Amino acid sequence: xxxxxxxxxxxxxxxxxxxxxxxxxxxxxxxxxxxxxxxxxxxxxxxxxxxxxxxxxxxxxxxxxxxxxxxxxxxxxxxxxxxxxxxxxxxxxxxxxxxxxxxxxxxxxxxxxxxxxxxxxxxxxxxxxxxxxxxxxxxxxxxxxxxxxxxxxxxxxxxxxxxxxxxxxxxxxxxxxxxxxxxxxxxxxxxxxxxx
Numbered sequence: 189x190x191x192x193x194x195x196x197x198x199x200x201x202x203x204x205x206x207x208x209x210x211x212x213x214x215x216x217x218x219x220x221x222x223x224x225x226x227x228x229x230x231x232x233x234x235x236x237x238x239x240x241x242x243x244x245x246x247x248x249x250x251x252x253x254x255x256x257x258x259x260x261x262x263x264x265x266x267x268x269x270x271x272x273x274x275x276x277x278x279x280x281x282x283x284x285x286x287x288x289x290x291x292x293x294x295x296x297x298x299x300x301x302x303x304x305x306x307x308x309x310x311x312x313x314x315x316x317x318x319x320x321x322x323x324x325x326x327x328x329x330x331x332x333x334x335x336x337x338x339x340x341x342x343x344x345x346x347x348x349x350x351x352x353x354x355x356x357x358x359x360x361x362x363x364x365x366x367x368x369x370x371x372x373x374x375x376x377x378x379x380x381x382x383x384x
Contacts, residue, residue, distance in 0.1 A: 190295045190296040190297075191296055192294060192295050192296045193294075193295055196294070196328070197330065197331065198293065198331035198352075198354070199293075199294045199328050199329060199330055199331065200291040200293055200294060200328075200329045200331070201291070201292050201294055201298070201299075201301070201324060201326070201327050201328070201329070202289060202290070202291055202324070202325045202326040202327075202329060203289070203290045203291075203292065203322050203323065203324055203325060204287065204288070204289050204290075204322070204323055204325045205287075205288050205290065205320045205321060205322040205323070206286060206287050206288075206320070206321050207283075207286040207309075207318070207319060207320045207321070208284065208285065208286075208319070209260075209282050209283070209284055209286075209312075209317040209318070209319075210257075210282065210283045210286045210309065210310050210317055210318060210320070211224050211280060211281070211282045211283070211311045211312040211317045211318065212224055212225040212227075212229070212232055212283070212310045212311070213225075213280075213310065213311035213312070220276060220277070221278070221280075222278060222279070222280040222281065223281050224259070224280070224281035224282055224283060226254065226257065226283070227253070227254070227340065227341055227342055227383045228251075228252040228288060228290070228341055228342075229341065229342040229343075229366055229380075230249075230250060230251050230252075230341055230342060230343040230344065230349065230366075231342075231344065231366045231367065231368060231380075232309065232310065233248075233250040233251070233252055233290060233309075234247070234248045234249070234250055236307060236308070236309040236310075237292070239307075240307040241297075241301060243297055246295070246297045247348070248292065248293075248297075248298060249292070249293035249348075249349065249353070250290055250291065250292045250293070251290070251291055251343060251353055252288050252289055252290030252291065252341060253288060253289060253340040253341055254283070254286060254287070254288045255287050255289055256285065256286065256287040257283045257284070257285065257286045257287070257288075258283065258284045258285055259281055259282075259283060259284075260282050260283070260284045261279055261280065261281050261282065262279070262280045262281075262282050262312070262317075263277050263278070263279050263280075264277065264278060264280070265277040265278065280312060282312065289325065290322075291329070291353075293352045293353075294328070303323070303324040303327075304321075304322065304323050304324070305322050306319065306320065306321050306322065307320055307322070308320070331354055332354075334354050334355070336359075338383075338384065339381060339382070339383055339384065341383060342364070342366055342380050342381065342382050342383060343380060343381055344366060344368070344378045344379070344380050344381075345363065345378075345379045345381050346378070355381075358381065361381060362381070362382040362383070362384050363379060363380065363381060364379075364382045365377040365378065365379060365380060366378055366380040
C-alpha cells in the first residue's frame with residue numbers, strides 16, 4: 189500500500205468527460221461490421237490514462253459509465269498503400285455526443301492528476317474519434333460500506349481490482365474476457381466481470 193492510501197484509506201476522484209465522437213471498439217463481425225461497446229471497460233480507461241500520464245511501474249484503477257450518448261455509424265474503406273486501391277468498405281459504430289463519469293482510485297501517483305485535461309481514447313483515432321475533455325466533478329470521495337448493486341462497467345476479475353472498488357461478493361455474475369495489452373504489440377485476455 190502506498191503512503192496516500194495508508195494515511196487516507198480508499199478515496200476516489202470523480203471526473204466527468206465529454207466527447208463528440210468515441211469508438212470503444214469490439215471485435216469485427218464478418219470483416220465488414222465493427223460494433224461499438226456502450227459500456228466503458230476499466231482496461232480501456234486504464235490504458236488511456238497510463239498513455240496520457242506514463243508511469244510503467246504503477247496501475248491505474250478507474251471505473252466509469254456513460255450518462256449520455258447516441259449510437260451512430262461511420263463507413264470507411266481502408267486503402268491498400270501498395271496497390272493504391274481501396275478495400276471492402278467497413279461499417280463502424282461510434283458513440284456521438286458522449287458524456288460519462290469516471291471514478292479513479294487515488295494513490296501517490298493518481299492524486300497528482302490535473303483537475304482538467306484532454307486525451308485521446310478508444311479506436312478510430314485516425315478518423316477523428318476519441319478526443320475527450322476531462323474535468324473534476326468531486327475530489328477525495330471516501331469509500332463507503334459495500335451495498336448491493338449492479339455493475340455498470342467491465343473490470344478484470346482479480347483480487348486487486350475487486351479490492352480497489354470494494355467488491356466483496358458477486359451474487360449473480362456475468363463473466364467474459366477483456367484484452368489486456370502488454371509491452372509491444374502483444375495482448376492477452378483476462379477473465380472479467382461484465383456489466384449487469
